[in-house]
Amino acid sequence: MDDPQGSSPASTRRRSRHPLEKQTLEFDRLGHKSQRLLASGYHDEAIHILLHPDRQTSRGQYKPIQQKYITWAQEHSIDPFIANPVHIINFLAFGRSHNNWSTSTCATYRSAILDLYGEDKALIVNDAQYKDFFTALNETTVRPVYNIKPVLDQFYAWAITGFLRPADIERINLDHVQFTNGPDASLKNVQLVVDRPKEKRLGQPIERSIHIKHHPDPLLCPVLALQHYIATIATQPCHLPHPVRPSRTINYLVRHIRDPSRPLSAERIGKYINGLTDLIPRCQSSRPRTRALGSSAAARFGVPIDDILTHGSWASSSVFDTFYRLSRETATDFTSVTLGSGFSPGRTLDTQSESPTHEE
Numbered sequence: 279m280d281d282p283q284g285s286s287p288a289s290t291r292r293r294s295r296h297p298l299e300k301q302t303l304e305f306d307r308l309g310h311k312s313q314r315l316l317a318s319g320y321h322d323e324a325i326h327i328l329l330h331p332d333r334q335t336s337r338g339q340y341k342p343i344q345q346k347y348i349t350w351a352q353e354h355s356i357d358p359f360i361a362n363p364v365h366i367i368n369f370l371a372f373g374r375s376h377n378n379w380s381t382s383t384c385a386t387y388r389s390a391i392l393d394l395y396g397e398d399k400a401l402i403v404n405d406a407q408y409k410d411f412f413t414a415l416n417e418t419t420v421r422p423v424y425n426i427k428p429v430l431d432q433f434y435a436w437a438i439t440g441f442l443r444p445a446d447i448e449r450i451n452l453d454h455v456q457f458t459n460g461p462d463a464s465l466k467n468v469q470l471v472v473d474r475p476k477e478k479r480l481g482q483p484i485e486r487s488i489h490i491k492h493h494p495d496p497l498l499c500p501v502l503a504l505q506h507y508i509a510t511i512a513t514q515p516c517h518l519p520h521p522v523r524p525s526r527t528i529n530y531l532v533r534h535i536r537d538p539s540r541p542l543s544a545e546r547i548g549k550y551i552n553g554l555t556d557l558i559p560r561c562q563s564s565r566p567r568t569r570a571l572g573s574s575a576a577a578r579f580g581v582p583i584d585d586i587l588t589h590g591s592w593a594s595s596s597v598f599d600t601f602y603r604l605s606r607e608t609a610t611d612f613t614s615v616t617l618g619s620g621f622s623p624g625r626t627l628d629t630q631s632e633s634p635t636h637e638e
Contacts, residue, residue, distance in 0.1 A: 381419045443544075452531040457501070
């Protein structure tokens, strides 16, 4: 068996897993959390609430990642429930080297693994080598610049200008779409409302409002595209249960073209957008997300980072920089600035709003 501290995990052999063994891994994951809470002084009633199955379902995206790490650790005679930054670094380095994980994928795996340790995660995140490892990942990440104009259409325009995920587009409530006059009454701006997006505030679901302005080129204007879509496709109400909160009903904006009474799922929207993204000339094999394309373009053309974070509903600049920023290029002419020729700041985005709402 390999040395758990220093050996490379490259020798790990993949093997099929019996269903009972998979259940054991899940039991180990939750059993460890339960023991950790019990040792901290929490009573059984509190542990039951903290580890309630409904709450675990909301964090279900962590389970496959945590099980991968637990499996890897067991195959290397490592206790996966002991907070050790060396083991996490070795696991992520293996994925980076052998599975071609991107920096954002490594960051996602890091978050899932840290969720296993509760208060003990401080022992990991404060480790100097752990910090250096992720600094090195960021510094070696190539962040290309993309030209998106050849593939803009209505869905793509909404995703790019609103920094929207496919799931966000799916959850736009037509009942709350509002058009407002721009500087010229003939030019409209629009406010879209995403009902119960992924983001929460203080643990409560929200309604995320996105303000999108008109574009002077009619072929690129997302507002004109939306007006045309409503006039030709979304002509009748489509009130159906919310995709993840079925107790709520929303009037879906995005529908099947052949049957406008049926909403289009986030999966279908994502496949459609990915098909357009694949038409963008790029120098690397990975497909950039539209949420990253729009926000990176805004940063490149001088939009203040605070405005980008607000528009994209990101809690901190580190989230944007790690997961979404595709280019380090800026709009500032540093030659002119440093040699004294002056500087003109870039334009800003409209302020966005997020209204915390309580479940009905």
